[in-house]
Amino acid sequence: MRSIFTIFVFILLSASTFAQVRLSGKVTDSKNNPLPGANVFIQNSYDGTTTDSIGNFSFKTDQKGIQNLSASFIGYKPFLRKLDLDSAKTISAIIILQESEDQIDEVVINAGAFEASDVKKAVVLRVFDIATTPSAQGDIFGALGTLPGVQKVGEDGRVFVRGGEGYETKSFMDGMLVATPYSSKMPDMPTRGRFSPLLFSGTLFSTGAYSAEYGQALSSIVDMKTNSIETEDKSSISIMTVGLMGSTTKCWEKSSLSLNGDIVTSGLSNKINKQQVDWIKSPLGIDGTVMYRQKTGKTGMYKLFGTFNNSTSEMFYPNTQLGTIQDIALNSSNVYLNNTFNRQLGENWMVKSGLAFNYDHQNIDLDKDQVATNQKMIQAKLLFSRFLNEQTELKLGADWVNFSYEQKIRMDGNYRLPFTNNELSGFAEMEYKLSKKFATRLGFRAENSSLLNETTIVPRFSGAYKTGDHSQISLACGEFYQNPENDYLKFAPQLKPEKASHAVMTWQYLTELKTFRVEGYLKKYNNLVKYTQPLATNPLDFNNQGSGHAEGVDIFWRDKETFKLTDYWISYSWINARRNYKDYTMSAIPTFVSEHNLSVVYKRFLPAINTYASLTYSFASSRPYHDPNLSGFMNAKTQSYNDISLSLTYLMQMFGKQSVLHLMVNNLAGFDNVYGYNFSNTRNTAGKYESTPIKSPFVRQIILLVSIML
């Protein structure tokens, strides 16, 4: 009993010795601005308070001895300081909080790059934007055409960037190379991307001076990031005027599986929506895609992407050059497999590994002749990254691509044109953030080609400086090599890689809902493939003496804020480009370049009729072409290009299921666009080279689609 009493006495005594200490002071940022609402407290105690409207705090504590004074505020690093509470009855402190690195307004290196992402917050485009841009018709590469720096080349469909050819844009999926990203095409008709935009949660599109991680691309890269693990079982079917689509997704705790399939044929729609093409067999395509995702351990993620495509078509092609009508039959098959595995390695390292396989077979029957082409690619890639400290990130990577090509030609005799190339590359890149406002990145990339027997080492540099809360200025430059196109290498494997140098300067203003950027660039080409006659086949006819340059300004404005329920963007590009390559007799503006390019994309939700309407207007100034009837070289110009495309998306309930009705109309106004002319190889009786204009296969293209979520 007595001991209990002593305890009480002891507690009372000690309580009385808990002399309260008053702590007061101010919390500010590094520029001495007060921070109201900051949490100030003695660590591991209930004692603390919130700073008032001018950043002041004051509170009492019963704690004793050496304690930690702590302060925290959103967007700032937590503060901790040791205090001796026995030292005085009142303690005052000025607390200065440092901004944390993961704030969203941190400087991001982005010269030359457009990023579309659903994951990151402040980006120029979202995946949804790509899927609903009418002129794109659901094609990723088509949507990129509404961004500045991209030329309108209607008869080709590939992405032509800043005075570069279509082949100079390389496509990647989760960082792995896609050797054949476009579907096979008939002459003078545009191609499309093989992949649906809905399979991706983001796209990195760079129009120049990209990171050392990417190689073998002279002008541009498109890196598509596939969706992460799915979290919801779902299925849908779609019926289109051009075919059928179906997809289903099944999820488990740590994995998900998605299957997509479609059959696309323009047979039915050709009867209604007449094409200016004489089809013998309307295009028929069958596609299948499988995606599997598996989480492993705490940080591991395995992704498998596989796709298969087969397409056939046959047409009568009026070949102006030869002055005959040819029967062309196209049959192609394509398989692409992409495996990636990412995980953390120990405390500091992140490892990304990938294995990709691409097989493409294309068979063309040309009257009685036949051309069969097989391409096979295997790629293995390994990338390590780690933060050396809070400011410095190091990336190291190695990449091996085995590519084999074989073309068999049956044309008054049998010919076989095979080649194999092993491309071994390595890169190292360091990103250093001097402060929240200033970041630089320096990298090197080395590439060795077994076929060309050539090793190249190139530097890449970029830097960015924040000039305000939402604005920044960036600078990037670098050198880029790419092996000559397969169509040249098959004849002349002794060629050297082509080379480009880029310098890019950007000013950007970016908020969640508004973007403005101006980018100026200089580009120089060397070692471009040149040949002495138009249809060269002799290895000695080819050399690397071509060259060229391009300069220009790209402007982009996007605004989702000013008008209610409205989102619009405007892209404008001005370019000055010259090339002396292929069989050019002198330096000239290449045929795919138009000096001015403009795109206006307008999207608006109409709540009254539950419809999402999108309109695109595209303009490109005239393109040069060579008219053999006139003197000189590249001596004529086409009319300028105009297009208005519309899409309407109507949301509704059908059979009690959520459904979407989607209507797309290309070239609504029916502009008669001419992309260029094909000329006859020989003079007619009047001594003239006859010509036919190259046009779109459609005057207007109309596609209707109904999707039902099951």
Add this chain to the structure above:
Amino acid sequence: MKKSIFTLVLVLLFSVGFANDTYQKAMSQSIEKLFQAKTIPEYVEVANQFERISQIEKTEWLPLYYASFAYIMISFQEAENAKKDQYLDQAQKYLDQAMAIEPNESELYMLQGFLYPSRFNIDPMARGMLYMGKMNESLEKALALNPDNPRVYYLRATMTYHMPETYGGGAAKALPLFQTAAEKFQIFKPKTEISPNWGKEMNEAELKKIQETMPK
């Protein structure tokens, strides 16, 4: 000897009881303040209180739950989108910490389902599809862990109410959902005095509003 052991045990019990009492008291006071808060500074102040409690009571998920809840409420008050996202990041941070302590709590999944719609409200056209799916997933998990969690029913009813009719939303579709939620609130008993116990009044207010506007 026996005696001193006895006193030691007593002291321990006493101090434990004392500590727990402080926690209960601090929580009750803060919860009361939370539901009285109206302005951003008031919410920040109470969120800070919960943060302070959470850094002592490292095994309790409730202080983090309420801190997260406070930041979601702050995001509703904030006009600027970039800041909204920042507040929701903070809410998500607390919620993740709470989930790490108590991975199988229905209320935490419910709160996650409450957080996602705030994200897609910032940019509905771009974010809608992504966060709608995530929200449904969270609410399903919340129901699997506690089929009678009334706040899940309330949130579903609210979402349905605000969705256009063509998506399967609207007042008529929402009415029975609010009624079910009301029934669930009627039978709901919070586990402790400081366990989540909000939403009943909001549900009743919505229910009343619909019943008044709907043609009889």
